Amino acid sequence: MVRTMTAPSRPRRGRPRSPEADRAILDATRSALVELGWRKVTMGLIAERAGVAKTTLYRRWASKSELVVDAVSVVFDELHLPDSGSLRTDIEDVVLAFAELLRRPEAKSALMAVVAEATTEPVLRAKIKEILVGRQKRLVVLGRQRAQARGELPPDPGGPEQASRAVDLIFDVIAGAVVHRSLISTEPIDREWAQRFTNLLLGGLPATSE
Amino acid sequence: MVRTMTAPSRPRRGRPRSPEADRAILDATRSALVELGWRKVTMGLIAERAGVAKTTLYRRWASKSELVVDAVSVVFDELHLPDSGSLRTDIEDVVLAFAELLRRPEAKSALMAVVAEATTEPVLRAKIKEILVGRQKRLVVLGRQRAQARGELPPDPGGPEQASRAVDLIFDVIAGAVVHRSLISTEPIDREWAQRFTNLLLGGLPATSE
DNA sequence: GCATTCCGCTACGCGTCGTAGCGTAACACC
């Protein structure tokens, strides 16, 4: 659990936490992940590179996993939805951008390792759901709204409940396909694949043969 | 690497490997994974439960990851494609069966942990690609053939090259969506979700609003 | 018999996580 960020009101008395240490630790974590991957990154090494004591890490994060989630989350926030004017190219572009992000070792190995630990740790699960899932759904919401405004998609017939489930479904399909191809099938994602995927998503299975 | 199974010709001389030990080790690995998850399962514990020495494990598998891949692979082989007579229900059923499989802790945490390690270990990557990806694609191939025979899908226009890429795409979309929703979004997969997913897959994005 | 390979056992080196306890530094409050 991140103590710094989950505590809304910082204690008033005593020496305050060093913001430089926060940044230095997160930066060191990211750069170490890029070079070494999840397994070979140790808390001791992060502390050394950040120029702080290892105990300072454990004063802020309860475990290596939770530190890594926070360090990786800012990488995922780099994802943006380009307003290309067409739903088709919007999807293609975001798929390519997401694939590009997953090529970076810091995102790749860290994401999988953290997800793995989350299968048995509820605290981590909640954190992932908030940071990696909830925060990225905005892309789907935004893309849908634009497409509906342009008349490319019909407006939502049901209430917001129905719309929310549609967003969830689309998110899992797009993110799932990209993650699965990148990290499990380990095949490259280029523009040609993105186009074929978008064809499938827009036209459905029977329309993909041409 | 699995030495037993990758060696096609066993050495003729000397004491042969005990098949009982093989089975006992794999069984112990699976049951330990169910109870404890990836992190808390140790090679020492597996050896103890299997009634063999820890060194015997290392004579067969080079690392914990590779042992776990083999132990989990048989679980994935349980997946079958029910011949329901309709592409729609074929997809729904296989989605539900796959989701059910991913509910089991042995598959869930072990799969993710192994994938995580595979991001930095080429040997593991090849193994996963063979066992978890290549072997399961048969379901897509079979389902497509049946649907084409029934006229639900058009026949392949391009050569086998094109058909193979179509299978890869569909596999990543289906498996990706199920894995993503199960393990990253951590939302339940019930028949209603499977139906909405199948709608999307068959009809495409514009057709999902009704 | 003999060579070969496997097995169980004990012990060990190595690295990592995460914690304890100390003296000291940086703040808030009066």
Added chain:
DNA sequence: GGTGTTACGCTACGACGCGTAGCGGAATGC
């Protein structure tokens, strides 16, 4: 400026896991 409180760096440590080495003995093929 003094005082209490909290963070920090440092050192050391316990616990535990992986993976290996080396032994005597057991099971096979020749």
